[in-house]
Amino acid sequence: MTYAGQKYWLAISTLAMLATFFGHDTARAQIKEGGDLSIELVDPKVLRVCADPHNLPFSNEKGEGIENKIAELFAEKLGKKLDYTFFPQATGFVRMTLGSHRCDVIMGFPQGDDLVQGTNPYYRTSYALVAKQGSGLEDVTTLEDERLKGKHIGIVAGTPPATNMAINGLMVNAKPYPLMVDTRLDSSAEAMIGDLMSGQIEAAILWGPMAGFYAKKANPPLHVTPLVQEKSGPRLAFRIGMGVRGADQNWKRQLNRLIQENQPAINKILVDYGVPLLDENDRLIGAATATKVQ
Incomplete structure (x- = not known):
């Protein structure tokens, strides 16, 4: 069984339990001076x-x-x-991929998790509220909003915004979706959006990249509001970087340079997939600004 949706739900909610499975090859802890990556990477080419x-x-x-x-x-x-190196995002993912030297980078990992060594972040986003256009919920910006009372809202069980929903009395009519599914066969996010489109629920709460991706694919497109104004419960916004082994300092520096030098191109990819990008003040970054070369 793999984790529903994607790694960030797990990383943000429960990744700490994986730390016991991750180890370093001490031989690789010796890094050559001058930025030589041959001792750090599986194959430098x-x-x-x-x-x-x-x-x-x-x-x-x-x-x-x-x-x-x-x-x-x-x-x-x-x-x-x-x-x-493909492996399901389940318990043992880091151990069986990065930790086993079968590959050299996890392309998306929440900043601050010590399971891997993180690069500089390349985007920041949050959980988001997804609703139909014309539903009257398009301008709801917080789960405290009275317009959500009594609504049937989809939520992935065990994710941070479930706590915020409970604090605000929204779990009575909520429809929970499983955190753990076999992603080869099922997707909680896709099921939630399908229920929203059919009217079985009136709003959905998803991790920002998933919210934006499925909202953009829907016909007609759905409205996405990042939940960045919550006054209680856990934080819902996170920085995302890349993950490398703890010993791979030169490789991390090279990735940091690539992120810095290619940020507009990275942003364009994120925007094309509908990811709601946030600045450090929780303001949405528009497509024109995100893809502008500084």
Whole structure:
């Protein structure tokens, strides 16, 4: 059984339990001076990415996800072949991929989680409220809003906004969706959006990239509001970077340079997938600003 939706629900809610499975190869802790990556990388001529094979909008075996596109961009900039080690986003993912030296980077990982060494973040987003246009909920910006009282709202069980919903008395009529599913066969996010479109629920709460991706695909498109004004409960906004092994300092520095030098191109990929991008003051970054070369 793999984790529903994608790694961030797990990372933000329960990733700490995986730390006991992650180890370092002490031989690789010796880093050559001068930025030589040969001792850090599985194959210096190949960008080897750790990814889930069934995890849209982030990654899949067909290369259709956000992180696939960013990996393609980086491989081009590095002049390297791109290759993947695929493994379900489940317990043991880091141990069986990055930790086993089968690949060298996880393309998306929440900043601050010590399971891996994180790069600088390349985007910031939050959980979001998804509603139909014309529903009267388009301008709801917080779960405290009285207009949500009595509404049937979809929520993935065990994710941070479930706590905020409980605090505000919204769980009585909520429809929970499982955190743990086999993503080869099912998707809680996709099921939730389907229920929203059919009228079984009146609003949905999803992690921002998933909210934006499925809202953009819907016909007609759905409205997405980042939940950044919550006054109680856990924080719902997070910075996302990339994950490397703790010993791979030169590789991390190279990735940091790639992020900095290619931020507008990265932002364009994120915007194209509907990801609601936030600045450090929780303001939405428009497409024109996000993709502008500084």
